[in-house]
Amino acid sequence: MQPLSHPSRRTFLGAGGGMIAVSSLLGAGTAAAATPEATATAIDDPHYHLAEVRLEDGFTHEGGYVAATRTALYTLEIRDGAIAAIHAADVVLDASVPRYSAGGALALPAFRDMHIHLDKTFYGGPWQAPLPRQGKTIMDMIAREEVLLPKLLPTSQERAEALIELLLSQGTTMVRSHCNIDPVSGLKSLEHLQAALQKNRDRFDCEIVAFPQHGLLHSKVEGLMREAMALGVDFVGGLDPTNVDGDMKASVDAMFAIALDHGKGVDIHIHETTPAGAEAIRYMVETVARTPELKGKLNLSHAFALATLPEAELDPLAERMAEHDVTVISTVPIGSLVMPLPRLREKGVTLMSGTDSVIDHWSPFGTGDMLEKANLLAQVYGGRDEFALTRALAIATGDVLPLDQDGNRAWPRPGDAAEFALADCSCSAEAVARRSPRVATFHKGRLVHGAVARA
Template sequence: MTALKDSPYLLADVRLEEGFETDDDVIVATRTALHTLEIRDGRIAALHAAGSTLPAGLPIYQANGRLALPTMRDMHIHLDKTFYGGPWRAPRPRQGKTIMDMIALEEKLLPQLLPTSVERAEGLIALLQSKGSTVARSHCNIDPVSGLKSLEHLKIALERHRQDFVCEIVAFPQHGLLHSKVDGLMREAMQMGVDYVGGLDPTNVDGAMEKSLDAMFQIALDTGKGVDIHLHETSPAGVAAFDYMIDTVEKTPALKGKVTISHAFALTRLSPEQLEETAGRLAANGMTIASTVPIADLMMPLPKLTEKGVFVMTGTDSVIDHWSPFGSGDMLDKACLYAQLYRGSDEYQLSRSLAISTGGVLPLDNDGNRAWPKVGDEASFSLAEASCTAEAVARVSPRTATFHKGRLVSGGVDKAPG
């Protein structure tokens, strides 16, 4: 990787989007132009059009015409437990296995994973950075087997990358908040720099929906933290849990804007009328959805949620662990999948699909005006071998460099002579 320690500096020949091109009022292409970014104190201090006079005396690096994309955000990953970085290890067969069976398996695996969990977390961080992600939200096990060790190890890994990676932590009771009796451990975790209280399938795992959800919300209220719960349940119990959580947030102002429901598969079981009402209530209460964009028989109503004003995020979940071996760690891959499942293959829809991977940040707004980057924006972005966002999404174009607050954190760029 090219050492880039200068500040300020210039990054020349960066391809930025300028607007849409139309044919009979149909968007058929994206117009781009080359610019030089002036990066100073971690931010974009100026955008210099091609051919303009550049500030004298600043070191110049070359993007060589590559497309700038906003930093990606992996908003649902488990950095604390992974096979990544170790020898190949496929998950065991899942057929006929319940979530309780998987929890029992994990209780045996955790002692094997803990000794290398710091190094493997760092390996995952490097993978995410290589794919253009410098922002993440990681769930971290809080369970009777690992206690607070998984959290302690994750914090070590994140501290080593505090200059080049931003990560929120969710204290995750993977073995059930009530089932594994970890209320006390969860509260200890809240004092260790954790951002969110996690939860898991309150009926299938804890066997007491209201009691489990009440306990989760109470920890959040007592500590002033947010909530991010894994809700896989698709049965009527999953729908009931959804309704109960929305009811709770509606009558508890302190929780508004602070609750994320991850996976949220119960949404696939709602009628159009129920979905319309539920999505409206989610939006009204600032409740967000974190979806891994599943490709099984669960066609998530993600476009409807967005249409109703619900903020939808995506994430890797597992790169490779005892749950799944298929994760790429690439949010552009998720945007491509989202486009295939829900958006379409035309220039406009492909370009809009990037939003699920960047926290809603897009180079062009819906009317084709440049929305990013602007002077003053944080200099966090990746360079892709693509002519425009639509191509990058459709082809999952390689990223050649990733910058975080002006620092080159993955890949490389050439330094201009002189």
């Protein structure tokens, strides 16, 4: 199957992702002669076959190294949202079961974007770049947001829906979205986000973090945060307890108190790179250590202070984090600060990633593409060879990989949820290196974006 060129940024960021997917599929492999009438842009059949799906079979070695990835075509039998069976391409199947074709596209585990802001975005509206940030503190940015939010609220639901469509076009079916809880928007951002999610409930899963963007203590929103807990959010958020709230322990304690009172997890933005940032991380980890109810419920988003620690300080902290199931969620930043992600992984810390801001007043560069995060991980940490590229994919999929370390198929297996993206590429290493176009996305067995051929 010949690789396709990437769409232009205008097309990529537009609302026509589905049409891109259709044309990509129809231009490749066995679907080349298909007509629009021979394609399906939705599959609601509870039981069907998806033929000509490329799956990874193992590694080819040369001189002791992984030199290539072997693949072959299979038919996935999908029933009631799960992969019921994986059939060899030449097996004769029940002709009464509806049949579709992936046209030789590679199946990848569906992507998980575990740090994004669906509730406040410029996406879906006219182009708007952020104002200059030179010399601006986080408090200055919060002041800007207090002016901006009332302007965004009237269209925030529609923009969230457009952003969900973008994510689906990239193969992402699960996200964790932070949602502002602040004095300016009150609970309106949450209301609008939940309405957008309700419209997409059969296509897309989302965990919501109630996020006190203007400071839990600074903006006096503890009452609103507790109201949000009662409205079905999944996590208590927080933000830079020293730089924003001015009292690290009081801020962190208040955040944990809300979590404990409502039986929720915690996901805190911790950007601070001063010693106060490392002190806050240690304090939170030790709070979890002495509070069994919080084990496995602390997520540190960004956690930039970890990048400032010498190995002699980082290692025991990372081991403590692993012991108490503390997760680090990194956007894989590029620049002067390099997060010690391989070292954290080596010490047993669970890592996740997300695309964070997709075109908003913080950044204009978001693409909503989790393959971009896998690509960045490979570039930043030297993953240039076939094997390393396949391992980099884990940051985008919640550690689900097609092949294990020894090259045995780990995914998909019969019984797995039918959650996957179809990509126009030969293997996962190519997908990571080239950010290969996705042609279709499946969620719980349903085709939720793009197109496949009717076979």
